[in-house]
Amino acid sequence: DVKVTQSSRYLVKRTGEKVFLECVQDMDHENMFWYRQDPGLGLRLIYFSYDVKMKEKGDIPEGYSVSREKKERFSLILESASTNQTSMYLCASSRDGVFGPQHFGDGTRLSIL
Amino acid sequence: DQQVKQNSPSLSVQEGRISILNCDYTNSMFDYFLWYKKYPAEGPTFLISISSIKDKNEDGRFTVFLNKSAKHLSLHIVPSQPGDSAVYFCAASEYEGAQKLVFGQGTRLTINP
Numbered sequence: 544d545v546k547v548t549q550s551s552r553y554l555v556k557r558t559g560e561k562v563f564l565e566c567v568q569d570m571d572h573e574n575m576f577w578y579r580q581d582p583g584l585g586l587r588l589i590y591f592s593y594d595v596k597m598k599e600k601g602d603i604p605e606g607y608s609v610s611r612e613k614k615e616r617f618s619l620i621l622e623s624a625s626t627n628q629t630s631m632y633l634c635a636s637s638r639d640g641v642f643g644p645q646h647f648g649d650g651t652r653l654s655i656l
Numbered sequence: 657d658q659q660v661k662q663n664s665p666s667l668s669v670q671e672g673r674i675s676i677l678n679c680d681y682t683n684s685m686f687d688y689f690l691w692y693k694k695y696p697a698e699g700p701t702f703l704i705s706i707s708s709i710k711d712k713n714e715d716g717r718f719t720v721f722l723n724k725s726a727k728h729l730s731l732h733i734v735p736s737q738p739g740d741s742a743v744y745f746c747a748a749s750e751y752e753g754a755q756k757l758v759f760g761q762g763t764r765l766t767i768n769p
Contacts, residue, residue, distance in 0.1 A: 574755050585745060586759040593755055633699055642715065647699030
């Protein structure tokens with residue numbers, strides 16, 4: 544069974560802080576994704592990665608960066624957190640090549656004060 | 657610009673009856689569609705998908721219908737059960753196996769005993 548683990552369920556940070564959200568998957572998946580979920584907006588893709596050290600911008604990359612140094616780990620970085628980045632953040636992974644649905648972690652609820 | 661729209665934020669259905677969740681899309685390049693289900697405090701889980709070469713796909717109590725000319729798809733759940741109470745997200749991609757999914761806003765389904 545695929546396991547996608549996000550390091551924190553809840554996180555509270557202050558405006559201007561540098562914030563790291565960590566995600567680890569245990570199924571050797573090539574693709575990894577970061578989304579944010581907001582009421583009335585659904586899930587919006589921030590960044591994704593299809594291989595180690597590779598990254599692609601999603602629909603809302605502004606204010607975020609990512610790091611993928613190892614295949615199983617994908618980090619989302621808020622360089623200077625702002626209150627409009629308060630949200631639920633979801634990580635997902637999927638296998639490349641043949642169709643396999645994206646498997647999601649349970650999310651990190653981030654509050655920026 | 658919301659390319660995938662779920663216009664009903666919520667839906668309430670009696671146990672045992674049919675639940676119908678709707679989704680519209682605007683991008684004619686979308687060729688593959690998925691439904692995800694999300695319980696509170698958990699990540700979304702894949703439910704069912706359909707390729708544009710089909711107009712119907714069935715999996716147990718769940719059936720997805722696709723009307724490509726109307727750019728509309730629907731998810732039917734028959735019979736509805738209390739455990740089906742969740743938020744349902746429609747998602748679309750440009751081909752099966754594409755890395756990038758575009759999600760709708762979600763519909764909260766409540767099944768009443």
